[in-house]
Amino acid sequence: MSASTVTLDDIVAAHRQMRERNPLVQCLTNTVSVQFVANALLAAGAAPAMVDNPEEAAGFAGIADAVLVNLGTPTAAQVESSRLASAAAREAGKPWVLDPVGAGGLPWRTQVAVELLANHPSVIRANASEVMGLAGARGASRGVDSSARAADSVDAARSLLDRAEIVAASGDVDHVVGQGSLVKLGGGSALLQRVTATGCALGALTAAYCSISPNALIGAVAAHAHVAVASEIAARSTSRPGSFAAAFLDGLDTVDESLLRELVRLDTA
Amino acid sequence: MSASTVTLDDIVAAHRQMRERNPLVQCLTNTVSVQFVANALLAAGAAPAMVDNPEEAAGFAGIADAVLVNLGTPTAAQVESSRLASAAAREAGKPWVLDPVGAGGLPWRTQVAVELLANHPSVIRANASEVMGLAGARGASRGVDSSARAADSVDAARSLLDRAEIVAASGDVDHVVGQGSLVKLGGGSALLQRVTATGCALGALTAAYCSISPNALIGAVAAHAHVAVASEIAARSTSRPGSFAAAFLDGLDTVDESLLRELVRLDTA
Amino acid sequence: MSASTVTLDDIVAAHRQMRERNPLVQCLTNTVSVQFVANALLAAGAAPAMVDNPEEAAGFAGIADAVLVNLGTPTAAQVESSRLASAAAREAGKPWVLDPVGAGGLPWRTQVAVELLANHPSVIRANASEVMGLAGARGASRGVDSSARAADSVDAARSLLDRAEIVAASGDVDHVVGQGSLVKLGGGSALLQRVTATGCALGALTAAYCSISPNALIGAVAAHAHVAVASEIAARSTSRPGSFAAAFLDGLDTVDESLLRELVRLDTA
Numbered sequence: 025m026s027a028s029t030v031t032l033d034d035i036v037a038a039h040r041q042m043r044e045r046n047p048l049v050q051c052l053t054n055t056v057s058v059q060f061v062a063n064a065l066l067a068a069g070a071a072p073a074m075v076d077n078p079e080e081a082a083g084f085a086g087i088a089d090a091v092l093v094n095l096g097t098p099t100a101a102q103v104e105s106s107r108l109a110s111a112a113a114r115e116a117g118k119p120w121v122l123d124p125v126g127a128g129g130l131p132w133r134t135q136v137a138v139e140l141l142a143n144h145p146s147v148i149r150a151n152a153s154e155v156m157g158l159a160g161a162r163g164a165s166r167g168v169d170s171s172a173r174a175a176d177s178v179d180a181a182r183s184l185l186d187r188a189e190i191v192a193a194s195g196d197v198d199h200v201v202g203q204g205s206l207v208k209l210g211g212g213s214a215l216l217q218r219v220t221a222t223g224c225a226l227g228a229l230t231a232a233y234c235s236i237s238p239n240a241l242i243g244a245v246a247a248h249a250h251v252a253v254a255s256e257i258a259a260r261s262t263s264r265p266g267s268f269a270a271a272f273l274d275g276l277d278t279v280d281e282s283l284l285r286e287l288v289r290l291d292t293a
Numbered sequence: 294m295s296a297s298t299v300t301l302d303d304i305v306a307a308h309r310q311m312r313e314r315n316p317l318v319q320c321l322t323n324t325v326s327v328q329f330v331a332n333a334l335l336a337a338g339a340a341p342a343m344v345d346n347p348e349e350a351a352g353f354a355g356i357a358d359a360v361l362v363n364l365g366t367p368t369a370a371q372v373e374s375s376r377l378a379s380a381a382a383r384e385a386g387k388p389w390v391l392d393p394v395g396a397g398g399l400p401w402r403t404q405v406a407v408e409l410l411a412n413h414p415s416v417i418r419a420n421a422s423e424v425m426g427l428a429g430a431r432g433a434s435r436g437v438d439s440s441a442r443a444a445d446s447v448d449a450a451r452s453l454l455d456r457a458e459i460v461a462a463s464g465d466v467d468h469v470v471g472q473g474s475l476v477k478l479g480g481g482s483a484l485l486q487r488v489t490a491t492g493c494a495l496g497a498l499t500a501a502y503c504s505i506s507p508n509a510l511i512g513a514v515a516a517h518a519h520v521a522v523a524s525e526i527a528a529r530s531t532s533r534p535g536s537f538a539a540a541f542l543d544g545l546d547t548v549d550e551s552l553l554r555e556l557v558r559l560d561t562a
Numbered sequence: 563m564s565a566s567t568v569t570l571d572d573i574v575a576a577h578r579q580m581r582e583r584n585p586l587v588q589c590l591t592n593t594v595s596v597q598f599v600a601n602a603l604l605a606a607g608a609a610p611a612m613v614d615n616p617e618e619a620a621g622f623a624g625i626a627d628a629v630l631v632n633l634g635t636p637t638a639a640q641v642e643s644s645r646l647a648s649a650a651a652r653e654a655g656k657p658w659v660l661d662p663v664g665a666g667g668l669p670w671r672t673q674v675a676v677e678l679l680a681n682h683p684s685v686i687r688a689n690a691s692e693v694m695g696l697a698g699a700r701g702a703s704r705g706v707d708s709s710a711r712a713a714d715s716v717d718a719a720r721s722l723l724d725r726a727e728i729v730a731a732s733g734d735v736d737h738v739v740g741q742g743s744l745v746k747l748g749g750g751s752a753l754l755q756r757v758t759a760t761g762c763a764l765g766a767l768t769a770a771y772c773s774i775s776p777n778a779l780i781g782a783v784a785a786h787a788h789v790a791v792a793s794e795i796a797a798r799s800t801s802r803p804g805s806f807a808a809a810f811l812d813g814l815d816t817v818d819e820s821l822l823r824e825l826v827r828l829d830t831a
Contacts, residue, residue: 055327056343058593058635062758067803072758074594074635079670087667097327097343099370101637129356132348218546220331220341265336266542273804277756324596325612366596366612368639398625401617487815489600489610534605535811 029205030245032288034238036281038246041236043069049232050088052076052106054096054125057221060269061092064225067276068250070232081105085112089235091120092228093140095133103136110143119146119234119243122188123227128157138162141187146240148188149227152177155193159183174199178206189240192230194223197291198248202241208291209248213255215272218265222272226251245290253279253287298474299514301557303507305550307515310505312338318501319357321345321375323365323394326490329538330361333494336545337519339501350374354381358504360389361497362409364402372405379412388415388503388512391457392496397426407431410456415509417457418496421446424462428452443468447475458509461499463492466560467517471510477560478517482524484541487534491541495520514559522548522556567743568783570826572776574819576784579774581607587770588626590614590644592634592663595759598807599630602763605814606788608770619643623650628769629658631678632762633671641674648681657684657772657781660726661765666695676700679725684778686726687765690715693731697721712737716744727778730768732761735829736786740779746829747786751793753810756803760810764789783828791817791825 048071053061062072075084078101085091091113093106113120122145124137138161148158152172159180174195181191181201192200198209216222229250234243254275261271317340322330331341344353347370354360360382362375382389391414393406407430417427421441428449443464450460450470461469467478485491498519503512523544530540586609591599600610613622616639623629629651631644651658660683662675676699686696690710697718712733719729719739730738736747754760767788772781792813799809 054343055324055593056331056341057328059328059595059597059758062594063803063807066756066758072594073664074592075664075668077636077638077670080668084668098346099637100346126342126344130344130349130353132346218335220328220335262543264543264546265332266539266544266546269332269542270539270804270808273807274800274802275804277802277804323612324593325600325610326597328597367615368637369615395611395613399613399618399622401615487604489597489604531812533812533815534601535808535813535815538601538811539808 030207030242030290032285032290034242035246035249035288036284038233038237038242039250039279039281039284042233045236046071047089047232047235048073049090049092049228050075050084050109051092051228052081052102052109053092053094053224053228056096057094057224060221061225061228063273064276065228065232067273068229068232076102076105078104078108082108082112085109085118086116088118090118090231092123092231093120094123094125094224094227095137096125096224098133098136106140110140110145114143119231119240121145121147121149121227121231121234123149123224124154124158127154128160134158134161145188146234147190147192147230147244148184149192149230149244151223152193152195155191156180190244192244192248194226194248200241200244200248205241207241207245209245209252210289210291211256211287212252213259215259215265215268216255219269219272249284249288250276250279253283256287257283299476299511299559301554301559303511304515304518304557305553307502307506307511308519308548308550308553311502314505315340316358316501316504317342318359318361318497319344319353319378320361320497321350321371321378322361322363322493325365326363326493329490330494330497332542333545334497334501336542337498337501345371345374347373347377351377351381354378354387355385357387359387359500361392361500362389363392363394363493363496364406365394365493367402367405375409379409379414383412388500388509390414390416390418390496390500390503392418392493393423393427396423397429403427403430414457415503416459416461416499416513417453418461418499418513420492421462421464424460425449459513461513461517463495463517469510469513469517474510476510476514478514478521479558479560480525480556481521482528484528484534484537485524488538488541518553518557519545519548522552525556526552568745568780568828570823570828572780573784573787573826574822576771576775576780577788577817577819577822580771583774584609585627585770585773586611587628587630587766588613588622588647589630589766590619590640590647591630591632591762594634595632595762598759599763599766601811602814603766603770605811606767606770614640614643616642616646620646620650623647623656624654626656627773628656630661630766630769631658632661632663632765633675634663634762636671636674644678648678648683652681657769657778659683659685659687659765659769659772661687661762662692662696665692666698672696672699683726684772685728685730685768685782686722687730687768687782689761690731690733693729694718728782730782730786732764732786738779738782738786743779745779745783747783747790748827748829749794749825750790751797753797753803753806754793757807757810787822787826788814788817791821794825795821
């Protein structure tokens with residue numbers, strides 16, 4: 025609540041760190057998004073490593089700078105790997121991001137997501153329905169509304185702050201919630217909804233940014249800002265989804281300080 | 294046999310329903326195609342959900358509007374999920390489409406495909422060789438010819454109508470076969486063969502169209518028409534496969550009533 | 563050592579064979595690259611088949627013209643399939659390529675890669691660090707240096723020639739090492755490093771080329787030349803990674819004898 029604790033200067037500084045430090049992000053993500061997530065990290069200035077088998081997941085979390093756990097198409101082995109990698113990340117003090125795809129709508133994976141909260145993610149990144157679904161599975165929310173707006177999920181997000189440092193609900197206006205803070209980000213492009221895996225890519229960038237930012241609040245906001253600006257740039261060149269997907273990756277690469285200062289719509293009210 | 298039971302007006306009406314109702318398609322598909330299938334559904338006006346684990350596959354089939362089962366890269370878990378999801382779709386009266394990739398050429402998956410026929414798919418969507426391979430595995434065909442043309446597979450297709458409502462064999466001229474009906478569709482682009490997963494995307498669109506069409510024959514024909522027209526539009530802008538893939542997705546989005554009326558080549562002879 | 567045994571004419575002749583014979587490549591590859599690898603093979607003139615389950619892997623190796631085993635995201639089932647397919651390829655006298663992604667850095671998969679050497683790959687295709695990591699795991703190298711240049715890995719590559727016919731280390735200058743031969747290839751584009759799975763695609767093309775070349779040395783060099791030239795053509799049209807990915811696939815399709823003669827930088831010194 026109260027005023028934002030993130031400034032445009034914070035976002036610009038985080039972006040500079042991303043380009044200078046090229047953080048390595050271990051991704052345990054779904055089969056739909058895995059190529060796009062890797063390309064999004066590369067385009068934005070990070071390095072991907074999709075190490076998601078139970079034999080290597082924990083060990084690699086000690087090597088990577090951050091970990092993404094995305095539950096889009098969980099296999100039994102990947103769920104086991106997610107437990108191991110998130111526990112190892114917590115143990116090693118590395119940031120890790122939980123993207124609870126489908127939480128609330130699908131009981132089995134919702135339960136997996138709830139269990140993973142025991143490893144205290146740095147950020148839960150999701151859409152509003154998933155935030156509400158995850159909170160609801162813990163008895164703190166009124167359940168899932170698939171047409172929920174991010175603003176509707178703020179109470180549910182707050183109820184999750186006993187487990188996660190930050191909860192970020194993406195939408196027309198992204199809402200990033202921490203203890204005593206609520207940052208809203210406008211902008212972006214409706215075309216993001218017409219291409220699969222853009223949300224998953226945002227989760228991966230959130231992990232990358234958390235590893236090079238002073239705190240997870242700045243990391244989460246900087247990632248959402250980078251994606252919003254990249255999508256706006258991309259939407260200037262096309263209105264169709266196939267070409268937008270490539271243009272969005274180009275946009276992630278194009279984003280620089282000047283574009284961030286021009287296009288980020290940070291609501292610090 | 295006899296006259297076609299699908300008109301251009303039927304296709305146009307189905308396309309309008311697709312855009313208005315945005316059907317949710319559960320996809321159990323191969324790792325090669327999974328991203329492209331999701332993007333193709335989004336571009337065409339449907340919504341994808343890749344729920345393919347045994348824990349959730351049956352439950353989600355009750356929520357989705359249609360189910361796609363594609364056997365391109367089957368794992369043991371995915372085969373189990375395919376059984377569960379197709380049975381649940383049948384139970385719930387939801388249309389489901391079987392895409393028996395590699396049937397005839399690969400014995401194990403051919404047997405899986407034959408077993409799945411027990412759940413009575415709305416549509417078997419395949420190329421001519423796969424239709425003949427699947428029929429052959431049931432003893433009703435002369436076996437696989439990898440250079441088979443769709444016209445060559447009509448007898449094999451008919452032999453499968455005791456299990457499937459419709460059998461659609463894609464090729465230079467698509468042949469969609471039902472009880473007492475044979476619809477042929479020309480057009481399309483040879484570039485579809487130069488990009489992986491375009492056939493898989495057609496299977497997913499067939500599932501989507503079946504869920505919003507008066508019957509599976511119209512659904513299957515409308516899906517093939519949508520893909521053919523999108524590919525023709527795409528081929529106007531490029532002759533190379535990398536850029537064609539994005540242009541094809543753009544084309545799926547671009548297709549409208551006017552383009553359907555101009556470009557669909559329905560053979561009702 | 564000594565002079566190269568590959569000429570520009572050899573590369574041109576191999577490329578002509580690729581287009582004429584359209585070899586079928588069985589790919590056991592990672593989830594990140596699987597779509598891109600299939601599209602790269604199609605664009606270059608080969609045919610992909612992603613048959614990677616234990617039930618079918620060995621049988622299909624007898625049908626395919628070549629086999630690729632890539633350890634990017636190995637599951638337990640895929641490791642088993644890799645053992646079966648590589649053994650079957652060796653048995654059938656088909657070329658097979660090992661791409662030991664992450665070898666040296668990740669102990670479990672490094673051990674898998676070492677075990678697969680027992681099936682005597684035609685080519686080990688990797689970056690310099692992975693070549694050194696794989697050799698190091700057999701006690702013949704000083705270990706992994708993630709910033710290693712291909713030239714640094716030549717001794718490690720030579721130590722692997724008791725198991726592999728050819729070891730190809732990609733980098734700014736690719737180094738292709740065989741018994742008594744060392745071929746260096748310049749050119750290419752730095753953008754290849756900004757898009758995921760370009761190295762995996764090179765591994766698949768190496769398998770394809772080995773199946774239609776007089777020997778594995780020519781096959782490996784021709785594949786690296788095809789990729790280098792395609793990337794140079796692609797980099798003429800864009801400097802951004804999202805559009806480069808599509809342009810690279812277009813470039814693989816565009817490459818012809820004239821472009822090979824103009825752009826291949828073969829170092830026969």
